[in-house]
Amino acid sequence: MSSFLEYVPGDSMLHRLNPVAKLGAAALFAVACFCSGSLAFLAVLLAAGFLLAASCGMVRQTLGLARAVLAFSLVLAVVQLLTTPAGAQLAPLPWGYIGTGGLLAALTTVVRLVAAAIPLFLVFYATKLNDLTNAAVKVLRVPYRYAFAFTSTVRFIPVFMNDMKGIMEAQTARGVEFDTGGMVKKARLMVPLCVPLLVSSVRKTNSAAIAAEVRGFNLRTVDSGYKGYPLAVRDVAALAACALLVAVSVALGAAG
Amino acid sequence: MIRITDFSFRYREGAAPAVSGVSLAIGRGEFVGVTGAAGSGKSTLAYAMNGIVPHCYPGDFYGSVEVDGMDTCEAALTDVSCVVGSVCQDVESQFVTSVVEDEVLYGLENFAVPRGEIESRLTRALADMGIADLRERAIASLSGGQKQKVAIASVLALRPKVLVLDEPTAELDPASSLSVFDLLARYARQHGTAVVVVEQKIALLARYADALVVMEEGRIRFADAPAAVLSHDEELVRIGVGCPRSTTLVNRLRAAGVCSGRAARTVREACDVVKEAVA
Numbered sequence: 001m002s003s004f005l006e007y008v009p010g011d012s013m014l015h016r017l018n019p020v021a022k023l024g025a026a027a028l029f030a031v032a033c034f035c036s037g038s039l040a041f042l043a044v045l046l047a048a049g050f051l052l053a054a055s056c057g058m059v060r061q062t063l064g065l066a067r068a069v070l071a072f073s074l075v076l077a078v079v080q081l082l083t084t085p086a087g088a089q090l091a092p093l094p095w096g097y098i099g100t101g102g103l104l105a106a107l108t109t110v111v112r113l114v115a116a117a118i119p120l121f122l123v124f125y126a127t128k129l130n131d132l133t134n135a136a137v138k139v140l141r142v143p144y145r146y147a148f149a150f151t152s153t154v155r156f157i158p159v160f161m162n163d164m165k166g167i168m169e170a171q172t173a174r175g176v177e178f179d180t181g182g183m184v185k186k187a188r189l190m191v192p193l194c195v196p197l198l199v200s201s202v203r204k205t206n207s208a209a210i211a212a213e214v215r216g217f218n219l220r221t222v223d224s225g226y227k228g229y230p231l232a233v234r235d236v237a238a239l240a241a242c243a244l245l246v247a248v249s250v251a252l253g254a255a256g
Numbered sequence: 257m258i259r260i261t262d263f264s265f266r267y268r269e270g271a272a273p274a275v276s277g278v279s280l281a282i283g284r285g286e287f288v289g290v291t292g293a294a295g296s297g298k299s300t301l302a303y304a305m306n307g308i309v310p311h312c313y314p315g316d317f318y319g320s321v322e323v324d325g326m327d328t329c330e331a332a333l334t335d336v337s338c339v340v341g342s343v344c345q346d347v348e349s350q351f352v353t354s355v356v357e358d359e360v361l362y363g364l365e366n367f368a369v370p371r372g373e374i375e376s377r378l379t380r381a382l383a384d385m386g387i388a389d390l391r392e393r394a395i396a397s398l399s400g401g402q403k404q405k406v407a408i409a410s411v412l413a414l415r416p417k418v419l420v421l422d423e424p425t426a427e428l429d430p431a432s433s434l435s436v437f438d439l440l441a442r443y444a445r446q447h448g449t450a451v452v453v454v455e456q457k458i459a460l461l462a463r464y465a466d467a468l469v470v471m472e473e474g475r476i477r478f479a480d481a482p483a484a485v486l487s488h489d490e491e492l493v494r495i496g497v498g499c500p501r502s503t504t505l506v507n508r509l510r511a512a513g514v515c516s517g518r519a520a521r522t523v524r525e526a527c528d529v530v531k532e533a534v535a
Binding site: 206 | 332344350358361365414
């Protein structure tokens with residue numbers, strides 16, 4: 001079973017797309033989410049995101065991601081709910097009121113963030129990071145060291161998450177109770193764990209940098225990659241479809 | 257191929273030198289085992305051979321380390337890496353990609369191996385390590401032993417003139433450890449590659465290495481053919497290096513005057529000695 005943001009092998013349409021086209025299409029999809037305030041349009045985009053996840057057999061991962069983004073966006077939604085006194089009043093507040101307009105805006109924020117995040121995360125699940133790096137270098141002419149730094153950062157996320165889990169399990173075995181008490185207590189218990197995590201992160205990053213250097217990192221050029229990443233018709237079609245979504249989103253935004 | 261002359265190194269944050277006054281010469285096609293207790297300077301010696309010391313870990317560097325005529329202190333790490341293939345102790349943190357195939361490809365791409373050769377080298381390296389079926393697997397999903405084999409395969413594919421491996425079988429089961437040593441010894445012979453293996457498993461080193469270097473507190477305590485080094489079994493135990501039981505048995509028989517000759521490196525050699533003694 002793969003961890004957070006770790007490549008899941010497959011043969012879906014998303015897997016077969018050019019890495020750069022995937023990334024570009026996902027970015028356009030996210031732009032479309034932010035260009036329109038129409039809840040109905042955003043709901044359609046959200047549904048499209050889940051359909052895409054189902055097409056590459058990653059519904060479980062997507063639900064997990066949606067839950068995580070939901071938790072984060074709920075914070076923003078609550079702030080918006082309390083600071084946007086619009087529409088019919090639902091509840092009075094000392095500084096204004098909670099209204100139907102605020103509720104709709106909060107709901108739109110939640111749907112927008114979840115819908116925008118899903119394709120971006122699916123790209124990482126459906127693309128080998130090495131392909132993403134090499135395609136960015138070969139197709140977009142991004143300097144290798146920047147592309148490598150970006151994908152290495154993504155690659156280390158699950159590694160550090162596993163490290164954190166290991167440290168927490170070790171602490172739990174010594175009697176620390178992470179599963180009791182509220183969020184504040186949990187946060188207080190986790191602060192001291194940041195030090196060993198930081199130490200191990202720096203050590204691992206340093207080792208990976210040395211390993212890359214002794215295997216010729218500095219000799220790498222644009223032409224070094226073994227595989228080619230030509231754009232196919234399906235890649236252009238995916239980019240065009242997402243560009244069309246942006247156009248529709250902008251039009252809806254202008255109309256609304 | 258490797259010439260170390262009066263080499264000493266103290267890490268910047270270290271109070272005492274990690275390695276002191278080490279001189280060593282390793283020829284083309286030679287398989288050398290380096291062993292010693294923890295903290296005896298084995299890894300620092302390996303780092304000096306692949307240029308990681310002083311390029312990545314700064315400190316006080318004295319003497320000289322030459323690999324294929326190149327001073328590792330003066331040459332850039334990338335230039336040293338063109339000659340020396342390295343497998344570090346902590347294989348987990350030396351991976352730079354997330355899939356087995358990409359990990360082996362990484363060095364081949366960087367060192368501009370001709371495109372026509374890449375596939376055959378990749379296939380060969382994976383097959384040699386017995387992990388051809390893992391080619392498409394995510395590295396994170398592999399066991400410790402499988403990861404170690406991937407790390408070794410990714411270096412073997414580069415066909416370097418010198419191979420420096422720091423505890424390459426630490427996570428492997430006995431059968432896999434044997435096959436890795438078997439492969440390394442064969443590789444050294446076939447390609448004329450100088451192979452240096454830092455290892456705690458002295459029985460394996462004794463069986464496969466042409467020469468054994470035993471480190472003690474940063475200095476070379478013994479550097480000789482394995483049989484000659486193993487004849488000092490009591491001293492080896494005293495400095496924290498275990499001796500194969502077959503070697504200890506034969507050495508005790510020799511001490512008791514039951515048999516004579518050189519120390520036994522393997523169980524088979526010990527059997528021969530005992531058979532001869534009782535005949």
